[in-house]
Amino acid sequence: MKTIKRTIAEVARDLEGAANILILSHENPDGDAIGSSLGMAMGLREFGKNVVAANATVVPERISWLVGAGEIVTELPSTRGFDTILLLDCAERERTGFDLSGIPEERFISIDHHPNTAGVGRKILIDTQAAATGELVLEILLEMSANIETAIATALYVAIHTDTGGFNYSNTTRMTHMSASILLDRGVDPAEVHRHLFGNERRERVALLGEVLSTLELELGGRVATCVVTKKMLEKTGASPEDSDDFVSYPRSIRGVEVAVLLKEQGDGKYRVSLRANTDVDLSLVAKKLGGGGHKKAAGATISGSMKEATATLLDALTEAMERAAS
Ligand SMILES: [Mn+2]
Structure with missing residues (x-):
């Protein structure tokens, strides 16, 4: 596991010297990607800095209520005017989904907590002990003595939550x-955040959950639980693909299950696989073997083939990983 330690202070001093900052995160952003981007953007603006935040994917509806979410652009602005390109919750150019090739390494700073990532930039802060990039952004803003107003705090709270x-x-x-x-x-008002995140479900999403749960299978003697999201289900319920993002928690909640799997049909014979572990099995290695990445207990990859082939490929990799964990 590669952990590159730059101190919080080193990164804070560097950002203090920056004037025009472009903040990017990984495509298909989650609450940490968006929350840490918004928190950092607002925090840096308090110092009079020119900050633009961009993401290759539109902000998911679940977190679109955060202050500033509507200002995150989905087109990469011309990078010429930015002295600093700050990658958050992401430490590699490719993960942003934007073409950043040809931009000199010194223009980048990356701050992340994912393991097994290379890191790009004149400063690289990868702290795999941090639960969220939002925690690191908070530390940096505190180090800079930023005035952390409620909108910033709420964005960072959502990142960590x-x-x-x-x-x-x-x-x-x-x-x-x-x-x-x-x-x-x-x-921050935790009850209000919770209501925004979980008390605001659309009927389509709950209908999709019903469809997805009906595909539940237990594999490998009940140690692995799988669920599937098909394009047909999305059509039938009117739900969108990201509606199923956290459905993997349902197979995960079953007694005796060590690894939960959610397979999402992407079209073109591809399946996006989300993996969650309840035990010591290292899913970052499983995902890497399948061409993906992630954390020890939460990882993902894209597998080609029919549903049956994708499941077989995955179960082979999981069997091997679980044997390794047991030995
Ligand atoms: Mn994160």
Whole structure:
């Protein structure tokens, strides 16, 4: 596991010297990608800096209520005017979904918490102990003595909330709760955030959940649970592909299940696979073997073939990983 330690202070000093900053994150953004981008953007603007945030994918509806979400552009602006391109929750050019080739390495700074990532930039901060990139952004803004107003705090709280499953996953640490404590001090309303994230479901999404749960299969003697999202289900329910993003938590909740799998049909004979572990099996290695990436307990990849072939490929890789974990 590659962890590159740059101190928070080093990155903070560097950002203090920057004037025009372009903030990017990984495509298909989650709450951490968007929350840390918005929190950092608003925080840096307080110092009079010119900041633009872009993401190759539109902000998911679930987090589109965050202040500033509507200002995140989906087209890459001309990068010429930016002295700094800040990658958040992402430490490689390719993960942004934008063509950033040809831009000198010194223009980049990357801040991330994903393992097994190379890192690009004049400063690279990859802290795999951080539960979310939002935690790192908070530390940097505190180091810069930024005035963390409620909108910034709420964006960072959503970042941390999302990546820890509401402070429930094993990546949740003392630091996570300390960060949350600071953010609540700055005016975050946790009940309001929860209502936005979970009390705001569209009928289409709940209907899709019904369809997806009917595909539940237990494999490998009940150690692996799989569910499938097909294009047909999306058509039938009127739901969108990202509506199923966290459905993997349902097969995961079954007693005895060690690895939960959600297969999403992409078209062109491709399946997007989301993996979640309840035990020690290292899913980042499984995903890597399948051409994807991620964390030990949460990873993903894209597999080609029919549903049957994709499932077989995946179960082979999981069998091997679970044997390795047991030995
Ligand atoms: Mn993250």
